[in-house]
Amino acid sequence: MSLTSPAAQPAAASGSRRSHAGLLQAWLPKLVLAPSVAISLLFVYGFMLWTFILSLTNSRMLPSYEFVGFGQYARLMANDRWWVASTNLVLFGGLFVAICLVLGLLLAILLDQRIRQEGALRTVYLYPMALSFIVTGVVWKWLLNPGLGVQAMVRGWGFENFRFDWITDPDMAVYTLVIAAVWQASGFVMALFLAGLRGIDDSIVKAAQLDGASLPRIYWRVVIPCLRPVVFSAVMILSHIAIKSFDLVVALTGGGPGYASDLPATFMYAHAFTRAQIGLGSASAMLMLGGVLAILIPYLYSELRNRRHG
Amino acid sequence: MADPIRRRTLGARLARAVLYTVLLLAALFYLLPLAVMLITSLKPLAEITPGTLLSLPREPTLAPWAKAWGEACTGMRCEGVGVYFFNSIAIVVPAVLVSTIVGALNGYALTKWRFKGSELLFALMLFGCFIPFQVVLLPMAQTLGWLGLSSSRAGLILVHVIFGIAFTTLFFRNFYVAVPTELVSAAKLDGAGFFRIFWRILLPVSAPIVVVTVIWQFTQIWNDFLFGVAFSAHDTQPVTVALNNLVNTSTGVREYNVDMAAAMIAALPTLIVYVLAGKYFVRGLTAGSVKG
Numbered sequence: 001m002s003l004t005s006p007a008a009q010p011a012a013a014s015g016s017r018r019s020h021a022g023l024l025q026a027w028l029p030k031l032v033l034a035p036s037v038a039i040s041l042l043f044v045y046g047f048m049l050w051t052f053i054l055s056l057t058n059s060r061m062l063p064s065y066e067f068v069g070f071g072q073y074a075r076l077m078a079n080d081r082w083w084v085a086s087t088n089l090v091l092f093g094g095l096f097v098a099i100c101l102v103l104g105l106l107l108a109i110l111l112d113q114r115i116r117q118e119g120a121l122r123t124v125y126l127y128p129m130a131l132s133f134i135v136t137g138v139v140w141k142w143l144l145n146p147g148l149g150v151q152a153m154v155r156g157w158g159f160e161n162f163r164f165d166w167i168t169d170p171d172m173a174v175y176t177l178v179i180a181a182v183w184q185a186s187g188f189v190m191a192l193f194l195a196g197l198r199g200i201d202d203s204i205v206k207a208a209q210l211d212g213a214s215l216p217r218i219y220w221r222v223v224i225p226c227l228r229p230v231v232f233s234a235v236m237i238l239s240h241i242a243i244k245s246f247d248l249v250v251a252l253t254g255g256g257p258g259y260a261s262d263l264p265a266t267f268m269y270a271h272a273f274t275r276a277q278i279g280l281g282s283a284s285a286m287l288m289l290g291g292v293l294a295i296l297i298p299y300l301y302s303e304l305r306n307r308r309h310g
Numbered sequence: 311m312a313d314p315i316r317r318r319t320l321g322a323r324l325a326r327a328v329l330y331t332v333l334l335l336a337a338l339f340y341l342l343p344l345a346v347m348l349i350t351s352l353k354p355l356a357e358i359t360p361g362t363l364l365s366l367p368r369e370p371t372l373a374p375w376a377k378a379w380g381e382a383c384t385g386m387r388c389e390g391v392g393v394y395f396f397n398s399i400a401i402v403v404p405a406v407l408v409s410t411i412v413g414a415l416n417g418y419a420l421t422k423w424r425f426k427g428s429e430l431l432f433a434l435m436l437f438g439c440f441i442p443f444q445v446v447l448l449p450m451a452q453t454l455g456w457l458g459l460s461s462s463r464a465g466l467i468l469v470h471v472i473f474g475i476a477f478t479t480l481f482f483r484n485f486y487v488a489v490p491t492e493l494v495s496a497a498k499l500d501g502a503g504f505f506r507i508f509w510r511i512l513l514p515v516s517a518p519i520v521v522v523t524v525i526w527q528f529t530q531i532w533n534d535f536l537f538g539v540a541f542s543a544h545d546t547q548p549v550t551v552a553l554n555n556l557v558n559t560s561t562g563v564r565e566y567n568v569d570m571a572a573a574m575i576a577a578l579p580t581l582i583v584y585v586l587a588g589k590y591f592v593r594g595l596t597a598g599s600v601k602g
Contacts (some may be wrong), residue, residue, distance in 0.1 A: 013531070015439075025503055025504055028419075028423075028503070028504040028505075029419035029423035029425065029428075029484075029504060029527050030419075030458045031417055032415050032416070032419045032433060032504070033419050033420070033428075034433060035412075036412060036416050036475050036479065037431055037434065037435065039475065040434060040435045040438055040476070042477075042553055043450070043472050043473070044437060044438045044441060044446070045437075045477075046449075047445070047446040047449040047450065048441065048445050049445070050448075050449040051445050051448060051449060053448070054448060054449075063448070063452065098561065107333075107336055110329055110332060111333065113329060115329070115333065115379055121333055121336075121337055123585070124337045124340050124341055125336065125337070125340055126584075126588070126592065127340070127581065127584055127585075128343075129342060129345075129591075129595065130529060130580045130581055130583070130584035131440065131533070131577050131580065131581070131590060132339065132455055132532070132533035132535065132550050132576060132577065133533070133535065134533075134535050134536075134550045134553055134554050134576070135550075135553070135576055135577045137341075138553065138554075138557050138569060138572075139343045139344075139346070139347050139570070139573060141506055141557070142346070142347075142350065142566060142569065142570065143342075143346060143363075144341060147358055147360060148359075148363070148566065149363060150363065152360035152361050153361055153362075153363040153364060155360075155361065156360065156361025156362075160451075176602065183339070183340065183343065187340060188595060191595070210375075213505065219550060231544045237318075240440070243442055244442050244443070244444075246444075246536050247533070247536065247550070250535070250539075250554060251557070254558070264444075265442070265444055268444045268447075269444070269447075269536075269539075269540070272444075272447065272448055273447075273540060281448070282448060284444075285442070285444040285445045285447070285448075286443050286445065287574035288442045288445065289441060289442055291442075291447045292440060292441065292442050296440050
C-alpha cells in the first residue's frame, strides 16, 4: 500500500463513525427533552383532563366514572360555602394585590433616593418572602390573638378600649389574611419595582428636571408610566399567589370562624380530601384553573404582542 | 442670597429625616413578627401573659426549642418536629438535585440544539409553571397509589421533581439563550458531541444560574405545604405539615413559646439561605416570575 493509505483509512473510518455519531447527535437533544415533555403531557395536561373528567362524575369518597354532566358545577353554584370562598378570593385578592402594589412602589421610590444602608433595608423588606406561608400564618395568628397579641399589648399601654380581634370576627377574618399576605409579599414587589426604577433611562428624568418639573410630578408623569410593564407582571404574579393561597389560610384562620375565611383552594382541599366529595372538589379545582387562565391569557397575549412589536 | 439656599438645605434635611423615618418604620413592620417569634420562643411559659408581647424574656431559656425539636405533640405523636425536619431534608435534597440537572439539560437542548418545534415544546412545558396545583392533586394521589408510592418520601420527591422541572427548565433556558452560540457552533464543527459541549462550554459558565435554581427549588420545596399535606403520612411528613399539626394540636395548655420555637426551626433553613445568598434568591424570584 502507498503512503497515503494509512492516513486515508482512519480518516474514512472516522468519517463514517462521525455520520453514525452525527445521527445520534441529531437525536440526542430530542431524547434528552423527551422525558420532560412526556411528564408535562401526562402530569400537567393529562391530569388537568382527568380532573375535568372527575368533575363531570358523581365521585364521592372514591373516583367513580358515572357521568352526571355539569351537575357538580351546578351544585357548586348552589353551594353557599363556595360563594363565601369565591367572594373572599375577590376581596382578599383585590386588597392583597392593590396594597402590595402601592406599598411596594412607595418603598421602591423611597429606597431609590440614594439611601445609606440600602442593601440592609432591602434585605429586611424582602426576607418574609423566604418563609413558608405556614410559618407566616403561625406567627400572625399569635400576633393577632386578641388575648395575648397586639390587642393585649396596646391595651397594656393604656388604651383600654382598643379592639383588634379580626381573627375571631367572621366579618373581618378574611382581612387578617390580607395583612399577613401583604407582609410576606410586598417586599418582593418592592424589589421588582426597584429593579424597574434602576432600568429607567436617566436622561428622561433629567430632561423633565430641566423643564422645571417638581419631583412628585416627575414620578407621577414620567417615572411611574415607565414602570407599566413591572406593574403588569406584579399584578400577574400576585393574583397568581392569591388564587393559589392555601397554606396561609390553613395556618392563620383554618378557614374560620366557621368557613368565613375560606378560599377556593381550601374549599377544594376540604371537599376532595376530607369531606369525600371528589366530584365537587374537582369542579372547584377546574374553576380555579379557569381563574388562573383568565389572568394568564391576556398577560401572555400582550407579552407576545410586545415581543413581536419590539 | 444665602437665605434661600440655607432654607433649601434645611428643607432637604427635613425631607431626608422624614424619608429615613418612613423607611425605618417600614423595616420595623417587617422585622416585628420575626422579633416577636424569636422573643416568645425564648420565654418560659409563665412569662407569656397579656401585654408582654414585646418585652424581652426575663429568664431566657432554650427549653421551648428543645421541646419543639424533640417532645412536642404533632397530632397523635409527641416526638417534636426534629424528625420531620430530617424528612424535609431527605425530600428536598434529591428533589432539588434531580430537577436542577434535568432543567439544565432541557435548557441547553432548547437553546443550543434548536429543532423544528422546540419552541413549541418549551411553551408546552412552561404552562406547568402556572397551573394551580389543586388541578393535579386528585389524579396525582391516585397515580402515586398505583406506583406504590402513596404516603412515601419517594412519592413526594417524585411530585416535586415533576412539578419543578417547568421552573428549572425556564431558568436555564433563559440563561443559556444569552450565552453566545459561536463557541458551541465551533465545537460542533470540531465534532464535539452533545454532552461534551455541555460539559466543556456551558457548564463552566453556569455557576450563577445553578445557584439561582438550587436556591429557588430549595425554598419552594422546603416551604411546600400542599403536596406535603396531600401526599404524606405521619412518618413521612415534611416539617411544614408537622408545624401546622403542632400548632393545631390542642392538648392542655397552649404553649405558645413552643409553637414559636417550632416555627423558627421550620423557618431557619430558608432564612439562612436567604441571608447568605440573598442576591441569588432575588434573582430567582424575578427570573422565575417576570420572564415567565
